[in-house]
Amino acid sequence: MVEIKNLGFDYGKTPLFENISITLTGGHIYGLLGENGVGKTTLLTLLCGLKKPKSGTIRTDGYNPYNREPSFLQDQYFLADNIPAFNMKACDFAKINGKFRDRFDYEKFITIMKEFDTDPSFMMNKMSYGQLKKCYISFALACNVKYLYMDEPTNGLDIPSKTQFRSAISRYTDEDSTIVISTHQVRDLENIIDPVIILDNNDILLNASIEKITEKLYFDYTYSDIENGAKLLYEENIAGSNIKVMTNKNEIESKVNLEALFNAVLRNKQFIKEIFNK
Amino acid sequence: MKKNNTFDLGRFGKYLIYDLNNCRVNFGISMIILILLGIITYFLTGISSVVFLGKWVSIPIMGRIPILGLSILIMAIAMPSKCYGFLTDKGLGSQWLMLPASKLEKFLSMMIMTLIVVPFLTIGGFLLCDWLLCIIDPNCGQSIVSAACNIMSLGEIATEELAPLFPFIENKWILYDEMPQMILPFVLGAIIFKRNKSAKTILCLIMIGIIFGLVGTPLLFNSILDGSLLCSSDEEAIETISSIGNNLILVDTISDSIINIGLLVAIYLRITHLKH
Numbered sequence: 001m002v003e004i005k006n007l008g009f010d011y012g013k014t015p016l017f018e019n020i021s022i023t024l025t026g027g028h029i030y031g032l033l034g035e036n037g038v039g040k041t042t043l044l045t046l047l048c049g050l051k052k053p054k055s056g057t058i059r060t061d062g063y064n065p066y067n068r069e070p071s072f073l074q075d076q077y078f079l080a081d082n083i084p085a086f087n088m089k090a091c092d093f094a095k096i097n098g099k100f101r102d103r104f105d106y107e108k109f110i111t112i113m114k115e116f117d118t119d120p121s122f123m124m125n126k127m128s129y130g131q132l133k134k135c136y137i138s139f140a141l142a143c144n145v146k147y148l149y150m151d152e153p154t155n156g157l158d159i160p161s162k163t164q165f166r167s168a169i170s171r172y173t174d175e176d177s178t179i180v181i182s183t184h185q186v187r188d189l190e191n192i193i194d195p196v197i198i199l200d201n202n203d204i205l206l207n208a209s210i211e212k213i214t215e216k217l218y219f220d221y222t223y224s225d226i227e228n229g230a231k232l233l234y235e236e237n238i239a240g241s242n243i244k245v246m247t248n249k250n251e252i253e254s255k256v257n258l259e260a261l262f263n264a265v266l267r268n269k270q271f272i273k274e275i276f277n278k
Numbered sequence: 279m280k281k282n283n284t285f286d287l288g289r290f291g292k293y294l295i296y297d298l299n300n301c302r303v304n305f306g307i308s309m310i311i312l313i314l315l316g317i318i319t320y321f322l323t324g325i326s327s328v329v330f331l332g333k334w335v336s337i338p339i340m341g342r343i344p345i346l347g348l349s350i351l352i353m354a355i356a357m358p359s360k361c362y363g364f365l366t367d368k369g370l371g372s373q374w375l376m377l378p379a380s381k382l383e384k385f386l387s388m389m390i391m392t393l394i395v396v397p398f399l400t401i402g403g404f405l406l407c408d409w410l411l412c413i414i415d416p417n418c419g420q421s422i423v424s425a426a427c428n429i430m431s432l433g434e435i436a437t438e439e440l441a442p443l444f445p446f447i448e449n450k451w452i453l454y455d456e457m458p459q460m461i462l463p464f465v466l467g468a469i470i471f472k473r474n475k476s477a478k479t480i481l482c483l484i485m486i487g488i489i490f491g492l493v494g495t496p497l498l499f500n501s502i503l504d505g506s507l508l509c510s511s512d513e514e515a516i517e518t519i520s521s522i523g524n525n526l527i528l529v530d531t532i533s534d535s536i537i538n539i540g541l542l543v544a545i546y547l548r549i550t551h552l553k554h
Contacts, residue, residue, distance in 0.1 A: 070380050100379060
């Protein structure tokens with residue numbers, strides 16, 4: 001379990017987080033959403049110990065991530081958006097780095113690489129960005145870590161690879177592992193993310209499971225009128241398709257559209273906080 | 279079995295091999311060039327002498343020793359940034375920080391690589407090439423290794439007689455503390471500066487040298503020399519020179535040790551507090 005208490009962080013005079021508190025529990029794939037510059041990547045780097053909080057605490061199973069103790073690092077993998085291309089074969093990279101991880105499964109790495117249609121014997125520095133990303137995703141999943149942090153994992157992936165990525169995340173992660181995926185490509189991950197965390201400047205706007213979101217909000221994909229008493233939070237009408245996000249007065253279940261949810265939350269920050277904190 | 283989070287021998291062994299491979303990839307070719315620098319210079323000199331003088335001229339030992347010095351200097355300047363400069367890179371540095379090995383293990387491995395493995399391989403390789411060159415071409419004269427052996431045996435004979443005048447003959451530590459002092463600033467520079475690591479380190483060393491020169495020189499002359507040499511007899515002068523020599527060697531050994539320990543601590547702290 002990851003416990004963040006009163007987290008504060010800034011880059012010089014620009015505060016990024018102020019008193020953020022949140023708990024991440026096992027068995028979930030958290031979707032970390034937010035506008036550019038709100039601190040999604042910073043939060044991930046704080047969680048895996050690459051940065052030190054300015055105030056407050058982060059505890060992962062009792063460890064302070066910034067101490068970067070080997071037994072803590074054994075359970076973590078951070079897949080950055082900015083990934084290095086080494087002058088070696090992908091399979092050698094996996095073998096060399098996998099030696100440090102007790103639960104690394106080389107066969108799993110090869111299997112996932114094959115599912116991604118990427119040759120493990122290919123030199124990393126000759127790979128395209130997408131291929132390199134697939135190599136790192138395969139390695140991350142083959143490490144069988146308890147905490148997996150991914151920053152924009154679908155960036156650079158082609159359409160079939162995005163489908164394969166969703167499938168790999170569902171199939172090759174342990175049930176009790178905690179996965180945090182930061183992304184702008186919400187449509188790529190719509191069906192696997194649960195719960196959703198939406199960051200805003202200095203704050204967390206929303207941290208709720210899909211179940212809770214559908215309990216509080218109704219996503220209407222028709223052109224019908226707004227129900228009596230329901231409050232319209234967001235409406236989008238593009239190229240013949242319509243979507244409305246409104247409060248769920250009649251407790252009707254609907255399918256969450258993450259993009260519409262994100263826009264609705266950003267336009268109704270205070271209201272969203274109020275209804276989700278009830 | 280739960281592993282120790284500060285130091286585990288098995289994990290350290292794995293990391294050392296990982297680091298060795300990393301240094302081989304990043305500095306291997308450069309090291310081979312530095313090892314072969316003597317041979318390269320030998321052939322370049324020979325060919326140019328054939329072209330300009332019409333005969334093959336071999337480099338004598340006095341010409342090859344500065345080439346060894348140059349090779350060591352280039353290694354000391356270039357190797358740390360080539361082997362560990364990636365630590366300041368966001369992508370590569372993050373990968374390194376997230377590697378499950380302790381900070382102490384990473385630090386020890388870095389020191390073993392930069393102070394022992396790479397210098398010994400480079401210098402050893404250079405001396406081996408020089409020795410082979412001298413066997414193949416007798417015109418090169420004595421090899422650096424055999425010349426050094428001769429000087430050391432001479433030194434043993436001379437020690438008793440010259441010790442009062444040149445006490446550093448007996449002080450072997452001076453031979454071991456100079457190499458770290460040459461390499462460690464560049465290791466620190468490699469993990470502090472993001473770009474132009476070697477150039478910035480050299481600039482810093484020059485600035486530190488100027489500051490210490492301005493402050494230290496008058497202090498040194500006032501406290502040690504004290505003008506006593508000017509008014510002494512021959513015997514007294516020898517005694518004074520001897521005591522100055524003793525003092526200088528002591529001061530040098532102590533200051534070198536302090537500088538080396540300071541640099542080691544600074545490198546360890548930098549590794550510990552590295553952020554991305």
